[in-house]
Amino acid sequence: MTPLSSDYTARHLSVLEGLEAVRKRPGMYIGSTDSRGLMHCLWEIIDNSVDEALAGFGQSITVILHADGSVEIHDDGRGIPVDAEPKTGLSGVEVVFTKLHAGGKFGGGSYTASGGLHGVGASVVNALSARLDVYVDRGSKTYKMSFRRGEPGRFLDGKTISPTAEFEPFLDSSRLDVVGTTKRGVTGTRIRYWADRQIFTPDAKFSYEELETRARQTSFLVPGLRITLRDERRIPGTPGEAGPVEQVFQHDGGISEFAEFLAVDAAVTDVWRIHGSGRFKESVPVLDERGHSQMAEVERDCEVDIALRWGIGYETTMRSYVNIIATPKGGTHQSGFEQALLKTFRKVIEANARKLKAGNDKIEKDDVFAGLTAVLTVRLAEPQFEGQTKEILGTSAVKAIVAKVVEKEITARLNSTARADKAQSALLLEKVVAEMKSRISARVHKETQRRKNALETSSMPSKLADCRIDDPERSELFIVEGDSALGTAKLARSSDYQALLPIRGKILNVQKASVGDMLSNAECAALIQVVGAGSGRSFQLDARRYGKVILMTDADVDGAHIRTLLLTLFFRYMRPLVEAGRVYAAVPPLHRVEVINPGSKPNEMVYTYSENELHRLLAAMEKSGKRFKEPIQRYKGLGEMDAAQLAETTMDPRHRTLRRVRISEAESAERVFDLLMGSDVAPRKDFIVAGAATLDRDRIDA
Known part of the structure; x- marks a missing residue:
């Protein structure tokens, strides 16, 4: 390897002039050259238009994402000054787009408060663009100036406008062309630019979702400002995939x-x-x-x-x-x-x-x-x-x-x-x-969240029938309805990894109860303590004591009510458990049909989980000539099953059916429960009146 020269004199120093510094070190000005930097350039131009509206000039901004990769921004502000700037002799348009730290936001009285502060926004975007065209409506005339990578000049366009068109830079002096006229009093600025792909990474692209979020946010912050977004790119996976899409944002209510x-x-x-x-x-x-x-x-x-x-x-x-x-x-x-x-x-x-x-x-x-x-x-x-x-x-x-x-x-x-x-x-x-x-209760509960020895488990609720293993990934917590079901479930469970916690009837409606009421409720407090991961903001999913929480309630209206109450508790105070798919609902059978087998062959037990399923089973048996014992057993609760039946149908992982509760289902349950049992009476009355005519009396399980 050849050693570097030991000479180091002033001739080794580089002085970057004007926009050359921006192209050499773009990250200093826009943060990065990926999609984030590309969006930052767009924000710089949009923010200039917003500053005009904020100062009381202009009421609308339009942003168009063109199919050729360019982006266009219109506003109806005062328009960039077109007269000559005294110190440089250049037009205001050229100063804004070619000189760093130049603009109307340095105490000249044009803006009392603005987002653009450093005077580098428009000039940086210009430096990092393969082409930039700016049109200014001012004084009943339309002015135009074009730039290639920050250099002013003219593009010799053919039928289409393109950054690859032949370009003639201004050699002696630059000129601001008058290309049309406007109605008296009409002012504004239109900018269209093509980001320079020599600077930005190949995968950098404008995000319509980010643009939509920013436009909505800005329309809230500047009441009355109308922002129009139009996407003509037809990019798969975006709202404009099928064709050009346009959205308008305007909010008069402010923040x-x-x-x-x-x-x-x-x-x-x-x-x-x-x-x-x-x-x-x-x-x-x-x-x-x-x-x-x-x-x-x-x-x-x-x-x-x-x-x-x-x-x-x-x-x-x-x-x-x-x-x-x-x-x-x-x-x-x-x-x-x-x-x-x-x-x-x-x-x-x-x-x-x-x-x-x-x-x-x-x-x-x-x-x-x-x-x-x-x-x-x-x-x-x-x-x-x-x-x-x-x-x-x-x-x-x-x-x-x-x-x-x-x-x-x-x-x-x-x-x-x-x-x-x-x-x-x-x-x-x-x-x-x-x-x-x-928060204080959660700190106390945290001390008992992991079972390490017999002394620690003794601090848990006395009615908890815990399991033997302490691996939260393999263990399961069954929340059972009542002590009668608990007795059967104890005999049916595998005590190695299945824990049982009985609840007494219907727990507190946490939808309209305060946090203090919830914590003082014995059933809710016991549930939070047994799960062991805290509640609310302090809930830590990794601290849970069980891998699955299974709600095992009766297959009747009361059981569904209790399950909804429990889901509301989990959704409100232990939501990460639901989001992670750790909450399940057991599916106990409704009927047991004893199929009579001929000869000495033992009879077969078939379980069904709905009335329709039972009718289909009986029809199939009648068609095949099979007989069954009368009467068919109809389970009204888990307590009516013996241990073997409960294990086979509801608790044994080899045979049971579990319904995983998704966050969308928990949200739906909370909405319905808030409607039917919340503190707001008027929506509930409207619901009852609207549904009274369609009520099917046979659906009432009485």
Whole structure:
């Protein structure tokens, strides 16, 4: 290997000029050159149009994904300036698309708050495009300029527009062509570009799903803005597979409507809207008359707008934005929100500890954020982000402003004497305290979640008939209905790996009960303790004590009711168990038919699981001339079977039938149960009235 030269002088240094630096190191500007970077370029152009709408200019944006791989963005904003920029002598269009750190968002008064901050968005996209065409409607004229990999010039197009068409760069001076006229007062910008495949990976492509999500999100954040998406690519597996597809997003309700859209559970509170603002000072570099940079102290305004609501679940959905730019990794605004929310709830609950029966335990962040759906937005001029991708807000003063606004508004809401606010606040505080108690209970339960010796199993409920092995993958927990079924099941089970837990009748309806009521219910608490993986947010699937949980209830209406109650409990508080396919329903038989065999051959026992199956069996026997003993046994409950019959039909893995409960089935069960036994009476009355005429009396098992 030839050694490198030891000479190292100034001639070895490289100076990258203008857009050359972008093409040499694209990852510095767009993060990566895969699909993520490709989408980031599209966001840069779209965000410029959104900033126009945010500033009050323009009401519609259209994004078209063309079949040739290009993408087109239209807006009806003011249009990019077409006059000459004084320092460079270039048109405003060329400055925007060829000069880094150039734009109208550096304190010139064009934008008070915007998403584009560094002046590199349009120019970076241009540098990384094989071709970019921009049309500007302004002053009753339509202007056009084209670029190839950042260089201005003209494409000599034939019948079709293509990035491979012959290109003539401007040699002496660049020109902004006038290509048409527009009606008076019509303004806007149209940009179409082809991403440069020399830069981006071959598999990089625009994601319609991401675009749809971002468009919907933006339409919520800018009320009244109309965003149209059109996909003409006909890519298999996408909504536009069969042909061009178009979607329109427009939401006038703002972030309140966004919070409702994001929420997945039934509401404990309405959507609470929080507004506020604050001022702060920061030192920023400014240019003096000679073009020299000097530090100067400026005063900034920060506007805070938050929509939040709590639901009965325990999942947390949080979205934070700065000038409508998403900050998925949070930042100072989100830190201020979280700290103020926890601090406020702690104060209010400590002040009402006796009334809420909160004890001396302190609530934690997870207790407050359980079931919370929140949309947090702040607007300020020139926010400081960590990196060009703008995923984390770094402006430190925002934290205190958001915290002050949240603490003031939430305190007022929780202490409000208005009837609606008072009722919702009481329910919310009860929920937070119940989450705290649930967390503490889960910590206690965790100590007994694994069986290691006989002393540990003694801490389990006395009615649990445990199995001998301690391998959660091989063990099974049967939840049986009543002590009579338990006695038979004990004789029918394989005690090596099958455990039994009896429940007494119908357990608590957890759909309309609080977390505290659920934990204080003996049957529910015993179930959570025996499963051993916690509940709610603290549930850990790997900590479960059994590989399968099997609901073994009678094959009648009451059995179905109990099974629905149990599924509701698992869905609400042990959902990962259902999602992992670990919850099953046993399928006990309804009938036993004793087929009489001729001669000394013993009679054959045939089990059927529905009335239709029984009728088919009897018809087949009559056709083949077989006889059966009368009367046919009809099981009304598991307790009517002897151990051998129960083992053969319901518990022995070699012969039994199990129905795995899918998450969709659990959701359906919860919806039906909420309708039939929830706290909301009106939908139930409508359901009964609507179905009364179609009721089949023979279906009632009485």
